[in-house]
Amino acid sequence: MKGRDLYPWGWWTAGVIGTPVLLLAIGLTIVLIFADEMDFDLARWWWLMGIGPLAGLWILWTVARRRRSVQAFASASLAPLLVEGFSPVRPVWKASLQVAALVMIAWALIGPRWGTYLEKHRVYGVDVVVALDVSKSMLAEDVRPNRLERAKQVIRQQLTERTVLGRANRLALIAFAGSTSLKVPLSTDLSAFRNRLEQLTVGSAPRGGTALAKAIRNAADLFVRSPEKATKVILLFTDGEDH
Template sequence: MEFANKEYFLLLLLLIPYVLWFFLYRKRSEPTMRMSDTRAYLTAPKSWRVRIINLPMLLRCMAFVMLVIAMARPQTRNSWDNRTVEGIDIMLAMDVSTSMLAEDLKPNRIEAAKDVAAEFIAGRPNDNIGLTIFAGEAFTQCPMTTDHASLLNLLNNVRTDIAARGLIQDGTAVGMGLANAVSRLKDSKAKSKVVILLTDGSNNMGDLSPMTAAQIAKSLGIRVYTIGVGTNNVARYPMTVAGGVQYVNIPVEIDTKTLSDIAALTQGNFYRATNNKELKQIYQDIDKLEKTKMNVTRFSKRYDAYQPFCIAALLLLLLEILLRNTVLRRLP
C-alpha cells in the first residue's frame, strides 16, 4: 500500500504533547478528596472500572491515528507486471443468427452456447482469447485478451436480436465469421493458434466461402475446431406474431460436410452437439489442447483505500463517547 500525502504523518507527533498533558497536567485539575491516611487503600482490590479508566484517552488517540492515515490517502500499488505463462491464442467464432433462438438446447441455443463458452474461458486464465460473432455479416466482439473479466462481460451482452433489429443482416455467413476470427490470429506469435467455430446452419451469406477461409487458416497454421449445434430433423422455435409468441418447428439444416472439411483441412476436429451435455463435453475436449509459452503484461489500477480508516475512526470515537458518558462517567 502506498500513500499519496505522506507529509500528513507528521501530525502523529501531536500525540506526544497530548499524552504528556493528559498524564502530567490534566489529572491535577481533576476533583480530589483529602484523606488523613491512604495506606489502607494500597492493598484494596481495583475494580474493572479503575483498570480501564484511561481507555477513552487510548481510543481517542487511536481514532486520531486512523484519521491521519486517511488524510495521507492510502492507495493500492499502480504497476505493470511482466511474466511468462503457459497458454495459447484462441478465437471463438459464434453464430448469432435468429435461428440460434431455437429451444432444442436449454434455454435456447445461444444461451447454452454462451454458458459453456463462459465456463471454457474461466477455465483457461492464461490464454489470449477473443470473440467473433456472425450472422449474415461478421465482426469482432472482443479482440484477443487475457482480461477475461472484460471478455466475459462482452460475451454476456451477445444477443441474437442484432440481426432481428436490422443492425446486421440475418443469415449464416460461416466463411465471413471464420475469416474474421482468422484475421485476429494472423499476427499472433504463439505456436498454437486455434479458432472454435460454432454454428447451427449452413453458409448462405457473405462474399467468402467457408473453404476459402479454411485455406487461409491453414496457410497461417491455425487449427479450426467446428461445432454444429442443434438436434436432428426439427427444432422448436419461438416466432413473434401479433404481439405474442407462437412456437413452430423449423428444420435443422447444418452443413456437417463443410464443417467437417474445414476441421480436417486445418487439422482440427468436427463435433455435433444435440443437447447441453454434449456441448459441454465438446468444450472440455477442446480444453485439452497443448499449451505454449507467452509473455503477459498486466496492469493493476490504483484506487484510494481510505474508507476503512475513516470508518474505524468514527467507530472508535463513538465508543469513546459512549464509555465516557456511561460506565466511566465522572461526578462531579
C-alpha cells in the first residue's frame, strides 16, 4: 500500500510562492488601472511588498529540510502510513494564508487610497522672482556655452530639484540689463515661466548695461500683493558687472 507524499513539493511551491506573486500581480494591476485616482500614505515603503515572496522562500526551505529529515527516517511510500489521518493539503493552505496575510499587511502599511476628499490648509507659500542678467557681457564664453545659457541651464535644473525654485508656489521672471523688463509676473503657471525663460536672449531688456540695484528694486516691487506671511525670495543671476 502506497500513501500520499507528506510534503507534496508542487503544492507547497504553488501555495507559498504562487500566492504572494498572484497578490502582487493583482495589486500592480490595480495601481496601473487606477493610477490617476490613487495615492499612498507611505509610497516609499513599497519594498515591504517583497516580504511575502521572501516568507514563501523561507517556508519552502523549512519544508525541504523537514522533507529530508522524514526521508532519512522512512521511505517516501512508508512515511505517510506512519502518520494516520495526516492531510498533506491542510498545511499548504495554512502556510499560503499566512503568506497572503503578510502581503496584505504590507499593502495596508503602504496606505493605498482612492477617490478625492476636501481638506483645508492655510498655505502662505513661497514666491520667487528670478532676475536674469541679459547684458552683452553675458555672452562671454568663459563658461560653456556662454554665461547666459549657463545661467538658464542652472535655472532649469533647479526647477526640477528640491531647491527654492523647485518648491516655489509662484514664480516671476525679470530680464535686466541697463533697464528691466518683466517677462512673467508672479504666477503659478510654470509652463509660461519655462517658455519665456527659453526665449530670453541678450537684448531682451531695452537698454544696455547692468543695473543691479534697479533689478532688485523692481523684483521686490512684485511682492506687494504677496501674502504677508509668504516666503519671498529674489534669485539674481548675473556676472556681477554693475554699471
